[in-house]
Amino acid sequence: MLSTISQTDLITGFLSFLFTLLILSYMVGDNPAFRMAVHIFTGVSAGYIVLVAFQAVVNMFAPLINGSSPDRFLLIFPLILSLLLFGKTSSRFEWMGRPVVAFMVGVGTAAVIGGAVLGTLFPQIMAASSMFDLHKTTGPVNAAGSLTAGVLVLIGTIVTLIYFQFTLFGKNKVTGKRGKLIGFISLIGQIFIVITLGVIFSGVLSAALAALVDRINSLILFIDHLLAFIA
């Protein structure tokens, strides 16, 4: 008789085998088996998200019971706001949740602006300028290479940004078309964007192919183990 652990392993392995087959069946076209597997997956994921969110919220409100007086006082506000947010579940009391959403939008927007400026704009500008820092390179060949690469990257960055500039000035405003110079720069910008997207696409494709190999390998392994077990 199988031990409890191996039984659990066998059931998990069988479930994994079954769901892999159900999802891969999409390759022959959309079918009820695939849809069923996706709905089961959504159900399990939703349940998992509920558990994680519930545990996080309970943990954050825990100082209301066992925390100090200032902690309790500070948690009264989010408690009230949370109760108001539940108004969003009903169309009648929807208005109660709106100030809470406004609060979240305010904090979220500030966080996003801060992230965009301090996490993207400044680091990207610094990275663009650091390619021209010749102190970091070793030897004249490296310095020339780094400088050339820096110039090409800078040109790529500028022409890409110009491609996204859709405001028209002067007589172009009347014709609704870009000028010859801007049009030419935009074309180079488009080439840089296409190359970037091609590189990203190849990365995603290779990751997806690795996943396909992994799944096919897992199917073969399961059949192999099952045959060995039966034998």
Added chain:
Amino acid sequence: MKRIFAMGEAVIAISVGVIVLLGYFIDIPAISIFRIILFKWAVILAGVAVLIGMWNLFSNHLKKIREWKPDSFYSFTLLFFMLLTIMASFSPALQPLQSGLLNGIMVPVEISLLAVLSVTLLLASLRLLQVRRDLASILFMATTLLVLLGMGSWPYIGQLPIISTWVRSFVTNVLAVGGARGILIGVALGTLTTGLRIFFGVDRPYGGK
């Protein structure tokens, strides 16, 4: 009355946002402390919002089951597995199910969906060349092919001499970096503009007009 409420919501969003934003750029202890408190509240509210979102998912599928349409069986399955996952965490008798749900359903389905994506992406890229045969499409496919060719070693040949060492490196480390940096800066500038529109009260994504 509605107008006053809408103004109140805008005042809340702008004032809270300005305090949090100031905390990023100005080093005043009082503002920094207040910013952290506001962040903590926002995190709690985000957790509650997730629970409300899940309740919305639950009630919508429950409504579909009540109406009993041909697709309602899918909704029934979804709710059954959602409740089973929640029960498996709370009920000690069902706890052995947790491993099966995670390793038998969630992980294999996630990887399999990524595997299906490989076929979908391949078909889509072939279709792109059928539908649009312009400079951008050809360059896109050529870049993809070049990067994939230079990515690893091939049977019998190993790594392709010039493509693996020079061409791929030039495309990914120079040309693609320039484009990616432009896109990233563009996205950051777009985010900044959208954020400022909210702070100036031009956009009110919380329901006011």
